[in-house]
Amino acid sequence: MWNYQKKLQYPIKIKNTNPKLAKYIMSQYGGPDGELGASLRYLSQRFSMPDDVTKGILNDVGTEELAHLEMVGTIIHQLTRDLTPEEADKKGFGDYYVDHNIAVYPASAAGVPFTAAYVQSKADVIADLTEDLAADATIL
Amino acid sequence: MTSPNKTRNEMMRALQEADFAVYDLLLYLDTHPDDEKALAMYQDLVRRAQDAKRAYEQAYGPVTADAARGTREWTWIKSPWPWD
Numbered sequence: 001m002w003n004y005q006k007k008l009q010y011p012i013k014i015k016n017t018n019p020k021l022a023k024y025i026m027s028q029y030g031g032p033d034g035e036l037g038a039s040l041r042y043l044s045q046r047f048s049m050p051d052d053v054t055k056g057i058l059n060d061v062g063t064e065e066l067a068h069l070e071m072v073g074t075i076i077h078q079l080t081r082d083l084t085p086e087e088a089d090k091k092g093f094g095d096y097y098v099d100h101n102i103a104v105y106p107a108s109a110a111g112v113p114f115t116a117a118y119v120q121s122k123a124d125v126i127a128d129l130t131e132d133l134a135a136d137a138t139i140l
Numbered sequence: 141m142t143s144p145n146k147t148r149n150e151m152m153r154a155l156q157e158a159d160f161a162v163y164d165l166l167l168y169l170d171t172h173p174d175d176e177k178a179l180a181m182y183q184d185l186v187r188r189a190q191d192a193k194r195a196y197e198q199a200y201g202p203v204t205a206d207a208a209r210g211t212r213e214w215t216w217i218k219s220p221w222p223w224d
Contacts, residue, residue: 003204003205004204004205005159005203005204006202006203006204006216006221006222007152007155007156007159007203007222008156008222008223009156009159009160009163010156010160011149011152011153011156012223052173053170053171053173056170057167057170057171060163060166060167060170061167064163064167070222070223073223074222074223077223078223
């Protein structure tokens with residue numbers, strides 16, 4: 001199980017509204033290699049890991065990814081919380097705004113909703129860890 | 141180290157720094173469970189993080205719900221939330 005800690009892993013205090021940036025960063029929340037995918041990938045794969053080291057590291061890295069998810073969600077929230085409909089329309093955020101307003105929703109920058117199809121889990125330690133390398137190789 | 145004059149942000153920052161170090165070392169130990177130097181460092185950092193958590197909570201309220209000890213109101217839900 002998990003217990004919530006009422007703090008971010010790293011401080012985030014954004015003062016400026018920037019819907020265009022928010023849209024790009026959104027892929028790190030609910031995109032194909034985002035934090036939601038990462039956490040579900042590790043936390044699902046851990047069940048079929050063969051030994052204590054692989055169980056431990058996937059359990060604990062998967063847990064940390066949830067903290068990353070919270071930070072990325074915070075960035076999106078702070079970049080859009082004061083957004084007006086006019087500004088959303090003008091700054092390329094109108095297509096997101098029409099469905100989600102200033103809510104944080106797990107989707108890619110192009111607006112594709114999060115899907116578990118981004119994740120693989122095969123009960124094969126080499127296959128799973130190789131998938132993890134591919135997913136996390138360029139994005140942490 | 142913590143002092144009563146520190147601001148909320150400074151005390152939170154101290155806790156975040158300590159917890160960040162603790163978690164990084166935890167991940168290292170997962171794959172290096174017999175590293176005695178790292179184990180000793182982990183114990184020290186955990187103590188530092190516990191002190192930082194206690195100091196913050198005494199001044200500004202609970203970081204974990206078990207530290208919400210008010211008897212007249214439920215302080216756990218009070219702002220600021222981490223994303224505010």
